[in-house]
Amino acid sequence: MDADALSDARRPEWERLDALSRAHRLNGAQVDELIVRYRAASADLAELKTSVGDSPQGAYLSTILAAARLRLTGASDSILTQATRFFGSQLPAALYRVRWTTLVIALAFVLIWAVTGAWIAADPERVATLGPPDVLQQYAEEDFVEYYQPAASFAGMVWTNNAWLAMQCVLFGVSGVWPVWMLAQNAIGIGVATAVMASYGYLDVMLLHILPHGMLELTCLFVAAAAGLHVFWAWVAPGPRTRGAALAAEGRALATVAIGLVFALGLSGLVEGFVTGSALPSPVKLVIGAAALGAFLFYMLVTGRRAVRRGESGDLVEYEAGTPTLVAG
Known part of the structure; x- marks a missing residue:
């Protein structure tokens, strides 16, 4: 030819x-x-x-x-376009969708924390069961504060640990048990520490060493637990969709929360590593912590609401998620 x-x-x-x-x-x-x-x-x-x-x-x-x-x-978008869509629409929309569940979890966490701390601190015999008096006193006077000494390695360790906990909440949330158990365990643990610190007159020291980073850190964990429970609920009550379709859609949409919280927890880790244990005045530390939390809440509630109003759900676009099942009609 x-x-x-x-x-x-x-x-x-x-x-x-x-x-x-x-x-x-x-x-x-x-x-x-x-x-x-x-x-x-x-x-x-x-x-x-x-x-x-x-x-x-x-x-x-x-x-x-x-x-x-x-x-x-079709062809995939550029990395810049994908990143802009993720941080500008998908992530804030996914965060906004779990806002009320996050609030309920936060209130339950604080309640368990307060009840546990008050119940133990109210009876010296209960405090005594936590350990020898000299050990508890050393914990209240020295060990608790020394834990928060500023260090880059400490910030990295805290970030890694908290990011892993957040990912577990989202990924294992389909069980409906893991996020609840993990947060309840942490609330009780903080309540026990509160009882010890209060018994030795260091409750104010404890709060000043928890609040600067804890406001954002705990909020991130509440959000992660809320996302995990939403995945669980999609499996339990799928609505008009099949359970598989509902679970896949919610899993894709809310897995973005786990990725996004890595960055928020990175900020929390920096505050914990370099602000909480620093020589800065306590009001300054609290202002820095409140500013970090305020920025996150603005992104979650204001930016997220705008994204949802544009029709965003947090789910992947069709090219990223794969070809959907076609139905007639």
Whole structure:
């Protein structure tokens, strides 16, 4: 077969395929034409490869077919576009959707913390069961404060640990048990520490060493638990969707929370590592902690509400999530 003769005979059809591939918008008839011409051009390329091997005509046709293939199948967005969509729409929308559950979890956590601390501190015999008096006194006077000594390694350790806890809440939230158990355990633990510190007159010291970073840190864990429980609820009450479809959609949407909280917990880790145990005045520490929490809440509630009003749910776009199941009607 003569490659030049085939190229001359088919060039108008190839150029039409190229034009369709580059068109900004296509109607139904043009899409059908694009598919037909793509198949025909693919057959032409196969014939060229079989008859003459590599050739300039084959290279030219391969370029046109590659462009047509991208037009038919779609192409992923750039990293910058994906990051902008994630942080500007997907993540804040997912955070906004769990706002009320987050509030309920926060109130329950504080209640368990307060009840546990008050119940133990009210009876010296209960405090005594926590350990020898000299050990408890050393914990209240020295160990608790020394734990928060400023250090980059400490900030990194705190960040890694809290990010892992947040991811567990989201990923294992489908069980409906893990987030509740983990937060209840932590609330009781902080309540026990509160009882010890209060018994030795250091409750104010404890609060000043927890609040600067704890306001944002604990909020992030509450959000993670809320996201995990939403995944669980999608499995329990899927609505009109199948359980698999509901679980997949909620899992994709709320897994973004686990990723986003890594950054928020990074900020909390910096505050804990470099502000909480620093020599800064206590009011300054509290202002820094409140500012970090305020920025997160603004992003969650204000930016998130705007994203939801635009129709964002936090789920992946179709290209990222894969081809959906097609239904008639």
